[in-house]
Amino acid sequence: MNHKERFRLAGVPVTHWIAVVAVITLGLVPLTLSLLRLWAVTGITPLGALLNVHEHPGAMEALKFSVLEATASMLLTVIIGLPLAWAFGRYRWKRLRLKRALLFLPFVTPPVVAAVGFLALFSPDGLVYRMGFDLRGGSGIFGWLATVTGWSNPGHFVALVLAHVWFNLSLIIRFVEPVVAQIDPTWEEQLTLLPAGQTRWGRIKHLWLPLLGPATLVAATYTFFFSFTSFAMVKWLAPSSNTLESLLAEMGGTAGIAGYRIETSLAVLGIATLQMILMLVMLILAGRFERRHSQVLSMHQEVMNRERHGPPSKPWAWYVNGTIVLLLAPLVSVVIASFRVRTASASGAAYRWTLEGWRRAWAGDFSTVPVVDALTNSLTYATMTLIVALPLGYAVASCLVTLRTRGHRRVAGLLDSLCMLPLSMSAVMVGLGMVVGILRWFPPMFSFPYLPVLPHIMLVLPFVIRLMVPAIERIDPMYAEQAALLPMTRMAFWWHSRGSFLLVPATMAASLCLAFSLGEFGATFLVVRVGSWDSLSILVDQVASRPKFDPYVFPTAMALATMLMVVTLLVLSLNEQVRTWRSRHDL
Amino acid sequence: MRGIFLIMLLLLVPLSGCLERLEVATESVECIPVEPGRTGDGTLRIITYDIAAFSEEMFATFTNQTGYDIEVIRADDAGGILETMLQTQQAPQADLAVGLDNTYLQTAIDFCLLQAHSENTTAVDSSALEPYGGPLAVPFDRGDVCLNYDESIVDGTNLTAPTSLWNLTEDAWKGKTAFPSPLTSSPGRAFMVATIDYFENDADNTTDAFDWWKAMAENDAIVTSGWTEAYEIHYSGGYGEWVEGHLGDAALTVSYCHSPGVEAYYSGNWTKSTSVTLPRSTFHQIEYAGIVNGATEVEAANAFMAYLLTEEINRNMPENNLMQSVLTNATWPEADGYRYHTDEPTLNAEITVERIGAEMETWLLNWSEATV
Numbered sequence: 022m023n024h025k026e027r028f029r030l031a032g033v034p035v036t037h038w039i040a041v042v043a044v045i046t047l048g049l050v051p052l053t054l055s056l057l058r059l060w061a062v063t064g065i066t067p068l069g070a071l072l073n074v075h076e077h078p079g080a081m082e083a084l085k086f087s088v089l090e091a092t093a094s095m096l097l098t099v100i101i102g103l104p105l106a107w108a109f110g111r112y113r114w115k116r117l118r119l120k121r122a123l124l125f126l127p128f129v130t131p132p133v134v135a136a137v138g139f140l141a142l143f144s145p146d147g148l149v150y151r152m153g154f155d156l157r158g159g160s161g162i163f164g165w166l167a168t169v170t171g172w173s174n175p176g177h178f179v180a181l182v183l184a185h186v187w188f189n190l191s192l193i194i195r196f197v198e199p200v201v202a203q204i205d206p207t208w209e210e211q212l213t214l215l216p217a218g219q220t221r222w223g224r225i226k227h228l229w230l231p232l233l234g235p236a237t238l239v240a241a242t243y244t245f246f247f248s249f250t251s252f253a254m255v256k257w258l259a260p261s262s263n264t265l266e267s268l269l270a271e272m273g274g275t276a277g278i279a280g281y282r283i284e285t286s287l288a289v290l291g292i293a294t295l296q297m298i299l300m301l302v303m304l305i306l307a308g309r310f311e312r313r314h315s316q317v318l319s320m321h322q323e324v325m326n327r328e329r330h331g332p333p334s335k336p337w338a339w340y341v342n343g344t345i346v347l348l349l350a351p352l353v354s355v356v357i358a359s360f361r362v363r364t365a366s367a368s369g370a371a372y373r374w375t376l377e378g379w380r381r382a383w384a385g386d387f388s389t390v391p392v393v394d395a396l397t398n399s400l401t402y403a404t405m406t407l408i409v410a411l412p413l414g415y416a417v418a419s420c421l422v423t424l425r426t427r428g429h430r431r432v433a434g435l436l437d438s439l440c441m442l443p444l445s446m447s448a449v450m451v452g453l454g455m456v457v458g459i460l461r462w463f464p465p466m467f468s469f470p471y472l473p474v475l476p477h478i479m480l481v482l483p484f485v486i487r488l489m490v491p492a493i494e495r496i497d498p499m500y501a502e503q504a505a506l507l508p509m510t511r512m513a514f515w516w517h518s519r520g521s522f523l524l525v526p527a528t529m530a531a532s533l534c535l536a537f538s539l540g541e542f543g544a545t546f547l548v549v550r551v552g553s554w555d556s557l558s559i560l561v562d563q564v565a566s567r568p569k570f571d572p573y574v575f576p577t578a579m580a581l582a583t584m585l586m587v588v589t590l591l592v593l594s595l596n597e598q599v600r601t602w603r604s605r606h607d608l
Numbered sequence: 609m610r611g612i613f614l615i616m617l618l619l620l621v622p623l624s625g626c627l628e629r630l631e632v633a634t635e636s637v638e639c640i641p642v643e644p645g646r647t648g649d650g651t652l653r654i655i656t657y658d659i660a661a662f663s664e665e666m667f668a669t670f671t672n673q674t675g676y677d678i679e680v681i682r683a684d685d686a687g688g689i690l691e692t693m694l695q696t697q698q699a700p701q702a703d704l705a706v707g708l709d710n711t712y713l714q715t716a717i718d719f720c721l722l723q724a725h726s727e728n729t730t731a732v733d734s735s736a737l738e739p740y741g742g743p744l745a746v747p748f749d750r751g752d753v754c755l756n757y758d759e760s761i762v763d764g765t766n767l768t769a770p771t772s773l774w775n776l777t778e779d780a781w782k783g784k785t786a787f788p789s790p791l792t793s794s795p796g797r798a799f800m801v802a803t804i805d806y807f808e809n810d811a812d813n814t815t816d817a818f819d820w821w822k823a824m825a826e827n828d829a830i831v832t833s834g835w836t837e838a839y840e841i842h843y844s845g846g847y848g849e850w851v852e853g854h855l856g857d858a859a860l861t862v863s864y865c866h867s868p869g870v871e872a873y874y875s876g877n878w879t880k881s882t883s884v885t886l887p888r889s890t891f892h893q894i895e896y897a898g899i900v901n902g903a904t905e906v907e908a909a910n911a912f913m914a915y916l917l918t919e920e921i922n923r924n925m926p927e928n929n930l931m932q933s934v935l936t937n938a939t940w941p942e943a944d945g946y947r948y949h950t951d952e953p954t955l956n957a958e959i960t961v962e963r964i965g966a967e968m969e970t971w972l973l974n975w976s977e978a979t980v
Binding site for chain 2: 280281563568
């Protein structure tokens with residue numbers, strides 16, 4: 022055994038094995054400890070709690086509402102998104118990169134910013150309200166609908182579904198557009214010569230449906246998944262209803278305390294178990310669809326395809342460009358609302374322009390953390406998430422690829438599944454793992470200043486690994502063989518055989534880490550209930566939640582949301598600049 | 609992915625007997641002083657919720673006067689303060705808890721979470737010391753939780769102001785009331801306590817508060833998680849009608865007897881909201897400051913409690929914290945109708961903090977069952 026082999030196990034460096042163990046531990050321990058804690062406090066097993074979940078007030082209503090809103094969000098996302106992705110992938114568009122970036126913008130927008138953005142859009146001073154649609158109140162067509170059907174607050178439901186569609190449209194683009202853009206154009210041409218391809222419906226049935234179906238199913242499943250576990254949007258846009266996720270968030274802070282509110286601990290145990298099982302089923306389905314999707318991918322030059330189909334027709338141009346403008350509306354609304362304040366009197370309410378919201382947001386008032394502290398916390402958590410998650414994710418991905426290439430496929434599969442465990446938990450459940458699993462068992466952790474970094478790392482790691490694995494697999498082993506012949510240090514060897522090829526996926530993973538951590542809301546929401554780890558996302562929520570006797574509360578919250586949005590976009594653009602610069606100079 | 613499923617199934621397998629149930633004995637337990645959770649560094653750590661009474665100037669003045677710096681640990685609400693204290697009982701993170709009210713205080717006392725203070729409470733009005741006047745906490749602000757209604761709807765023609773809580777179970781009020789849940793809201797909890805006293809002292813001995821709550825649920829009463837949702841979104845008589853997301857489907861909700869005064873104060877002496885002050889349907893809510901058992905900076909905590917009770921801080925509670933001062937001869941401000949629109953309860957619910965502490969868990973369970 023040579024020196025190089027001595028520190029390896031199955032060809033994987035020991036340090037990478039340590040990373041794998043760390044990632045699995047991080048994913049398993051908080052969840053297991055929280056289940057054990059709830060079990061210990063209630064004296065009832067997770068299975069027992071699951072079987073009694075229907076007895077808890079609101080649990081079944083929350084399940085019903087979660088399924089309904091997620092199904093509606095999924096269907097509407099597909100209806101709006103599929104033609105959008107098809108047209109966007111097929112034609113030659115001016116400023117394609119900019120348009121693609123704008124279409125993906127909602128997905129990286131912090132959920133709390135999106136939520137208050139929609140709130141501003143639907144408010145009496147907002148664009149949608151001015152157009153005659155009172156989604157948040159009970160007047161107009163939605164009031165009529167409520168009276169006729171007996172359905173309480175239909176406007177809330179519609180507002181929530183629209184916000185979910187806004188958030189998830191990029192998923193359809195992400196999965197469907199590449200298929201359309203890279204499809205072999207001769208298939209369509211050949212089909213038109215056949216009897217089955219003479220009509221538009223025939224071409225849809227025999228070409229587009231089989232081709233786009235799997236990709237659409239993957240995107241639809243993930244849309245359902247994200248809508249089912251959405252929290253900030255439900256909290257702000259459908260305040261009269263609960264999803265399983267928002268119910269958990271509401272009760273989670275009280276759970277797991279011995280001798281105190283045991284019925285709440287029991288409800289949390291049952292609901293968390295139910296939520297976890299449902300999420301696992303969704304992920305298994307998404308995984309199956311994803312495998313079918315990868316089988317139908319046809320690689321063809323995208324640029325040539327777009328040239329072949331030429332520029333879009335006017336209706337398609339209007340549809341795509343119009344959608345992009347609509348996608349920007351909630352974000353613009355946040356900025357505008359930060360400068361608007363209401364003045365109320367017996368004669369009604371009026372709105373005027375003001376800078377007071379910004380002044381108050383910056384000055385703070387001691388009932389919440391100062392904005393500078395919240396911003397510092399957010400940036401610190403994001404940086405730490407990046408510093409820890411990126412190398413850990415790389416090490417795990419490298420380990421998995423090595424195991425597969427050396428024939429240990431079953432071991433690699435099992436480790437992969439274990440590392441993906443946090444995917445089966447929603448953000449609120451991860452927060453619950455921290456509060457009930459970590460803090461309740463180890464109270465000294467209350468004084469750990471970087472506690473929110475743990476859930477952020479947990480939640481982002483599976484995505485980093487998923488980005489890194491295919492990137493490492495694509496690297497030709499020839500580079501390592503050639504570099505091994507040259508006299509160079511270990512670091513230089515690693516760089517020339519692997520590191521330099523991973524710059525693009527690593528920068529994408531870094532963007533993901535930063536955007537995710539800056540915008541993370543669900544897990545931190547639960548953690549800050551019991552301590553001072555306030556991030557900018559939490560501060561927006563806290564200020565917006567205050568009693569609004571004082572008319573400046575809303576513009577102050579909007580000013581904070583604008584700050585969070587700007588910081589997120591700045592960090593992401595900076596990262597994108599670095600990626601572009603490195604791609605240009607190194608590759 | 610199948611691997612994950614197997615692991616999760618294993619986690620869910622009922623291995624009864626593997627875990628001993630964690631239980632805490634709270635009755636007849638003599639409290640033992642807890643060792644300080646950290647070493648003293650001249651910084652007073654206060655655990656509180658997003659209380660509006662604190663300001664930069666206030667903290668700066670305290671630091672100048674005493675030399676102690678202040679660090680604030682913010683929990684979500686009064687319940688969050690109690691829960692954090694319960695969890696950090698053996699390793700206390702804070703020196704002073706500010707914001708526990710008289711529906712939570714006894715639980716904190718029963719769990720030995722507080723230690724005796726040395727603050728002189730002679731400046732405090734005796735009525736503020738009635739619910740609890742012991743050595744473990746001092747009151748710093750108060751207000752009466754009561755029902756508020758919209759005078760433009762409850763005008764004697766469309767709807768009539770209730771003269772009994774049973775009136776609210778009548779058809780005319782169907783779907784027109786909103787209540788913050790006592791499970792998750794302090795005012796909601798306070799009002800639930802008031803209803804218990806109200807129905808224990810009414811003429812009818814065959815029904816209790818939970819029969820009323822059941823009837824209210826059957827009359828489509830709206831239950832919200834917090835006060836904000838009930839008042840801002842559902843209540844038609846408050847500032848909510850100018851707020852994003854307002855529904856205005858409830859003509860009556862739970863708030864404070866001085867909420868109409870606050871409405872007027874912020875709207876140029878105008879409001880259409882007023883309060884219901886039926887005897888025993890109101891609850892005198894008092895918020896307390898108490899030194900944490902195991903606090904490091906005990907002297908600083910005592911100093912801050914004294915500071916909270918000074919004239920300059922406590923007299924300004926109505927403007928700064930929208931609550932009443934606990935000092936003797938405290939009055940509501942005259943400006944913009946604050947005092948004019950504030951109602952005084954005729955007779956507040958009379959339930960001791962000891963009874964609240966002992967029975968709250970049962971009441972919450974009964975309430976949950978009644979309102980399902």
